[in-house]
Amino acid sequence: xxxxxxxxxxxxxxxxxxxxxxxxxxxxxxxxxxxxxxxxxxxxxxxxxxxxxxxxxxxxxxxxxxxxxxxxxxxxxxxxxxxxxxxxxxxxxxxxxxxxxxxxxxxxxxxxxxxxxxxxxxxxxxxxxxxxxxxxxxxxxxxxxxxxxxxxxxxxxxxxxxxxxxxxxxxxxxxxxxxxxxxxxxxxxxxxxxxxxxxxxxxxxxxxxxxxxxxxxxxxxxxxxxxxxxxxxxxxxxxxxxxxxxxxxxxxxxxxxxxxxxxxxxxxxxxxxxxxxxxxxxxxxxxx
Numbered sequence: 001x002x003x004x005x006x007x008x009x010x011x012x013x014x015x016x017x018x019x020x021x022x023x024x025x026x027x028x029x030x031x032x033x034x035x036x037x038x039x040x041x042x043x044x045x046x047x048x049x050x051x052x053x054x055x056x057x058x059x060x061x062x063x064x065x066x067x068x069x070x071x072x073x074x075x076x077x078x079x080x081x082x083x084x085x086x087x088x089x090x091x092x093x094x095x096x097x098x099x100x101x102x103x104x105x106x107x108x109x110x111x112x113x114x115x116x117x118x119x120x121x122x123x124x125x126x127x128x129x130x131x132x133x134x135x136x137x138x139x140x141x142x143x144x145x146x147x148x149x150x151x152x153x154x155x156x157x158x159x160x161x162x163x164x165x166x167x168x169x170x171x172x173x174x175x176x177x178x179x180x181x182x183x184x185x186x187x188x189x190x191x192x193x194x195x196x197x198x199x200x201x202x203x204x205x206x207x208x209x210x211x212x213x214x215x216x217x218x219x220x221x222x223x224x225x226x227x228x229x230x231x232x233x234x235x236x237x238x239x240x241x242x243x244x245x246x247x248x249x250x251x252x253x254x255x256x257x258x259x260x261x262x263x264x265x266x267x268x269x270x271x272x273x274x275x276x277x278x279x280x281x282x283x284x285x286x287x288x
Contacts, residue, residue, distance in 0.1 A: 015184060027152040028155040047223065048235060049110070051232055053117050057121060060214070061074075073257075075253070076244075076257040077260055077264055079244040079247055079260075080244045082117070085240050087242075088238065096275075096277075098279075099227035104152075111149055114243060118247065139250060140246070143242060199256075199259045199260055204267055207263060211267070215233045215272065215275050230283070237268060238272055239264065241264075244264075
């Protein structure tokens with residue numbers, strides 16, 4: 001995001017602190033033993049993985065074609081479509097009433113799957129677009145490990161080895177994570193809003209339409225349990241901007257491609273927000 005209003009170093013530090021705090025906070029709440037039922041009944045997980053890894057890229061490609069967006073914008077949208085496992089999606093899903101055992105398991109599965117799925121998708125898209133793009137699994141694995149799996153595992157380890165300390169840490173860390181998320185969102189909006197505007201209304205409409213369709217697909221494939229539906233839908237609607245920008249940087253993507261990626265980041269978050277509010281309201285209604 002070089003050339004933006006906010007200095008790159010400030011955005012990088014804010015993003016690193018935010019992701020670490022969010023994933024550590026979530027790790028403190030995870031009980032690995034709760035994953036056991038998911039292994040005995042893998043159907044919902046397999047449907048969710050299909051929805052996020054296969055259905056969403058197909059939806060985004062179809063939507064980009066329907067709206068007839070320019071090729072660079074289509075490439076940027078597809079980079080986001082093939083980048084699953086947004087770190088904030090787990091927190092967003094849990095806040096909206098997502099399943100507290102299914103959501104972390106899906107996040108971990110998507111983070112690991114991205115190391116394989118993203119290079120495969122890049123190879124397929126490279127053939128389709130007749131380009132010369134690539135994605136080194138080692139770079140992807142490093143990004144996933146550092147940004148997501150390491151702090152998540154640290155939180156789970158603290159909960160297991162030092163339950164009293166982790167219990168005392170949970171509340172203040174949760175507040176820090178919330179403040180850091182709000183600060184990062186403000187910095188990102190200040191920095192990328194000119195780029196989002198430059199992407200154009202046609203691209204913006206295509207992104208919103210694709211996100212709404214992705215949410216609907218995840219909701220339908222999420223199964224009968226409302227909490228699982230919520231988790232799957234939000235995982236479909238939220239894409240991993242860090243992975244998409246990493247692939248774009250490794251392949252020297254042009255400015256219009258990066259503009260589409262950043263526009264997708266902002267507009268998809270805006271499109272997911274009302275769905276998350278609705279599901280939170282529904283979850284609260286069921287518990288009263």
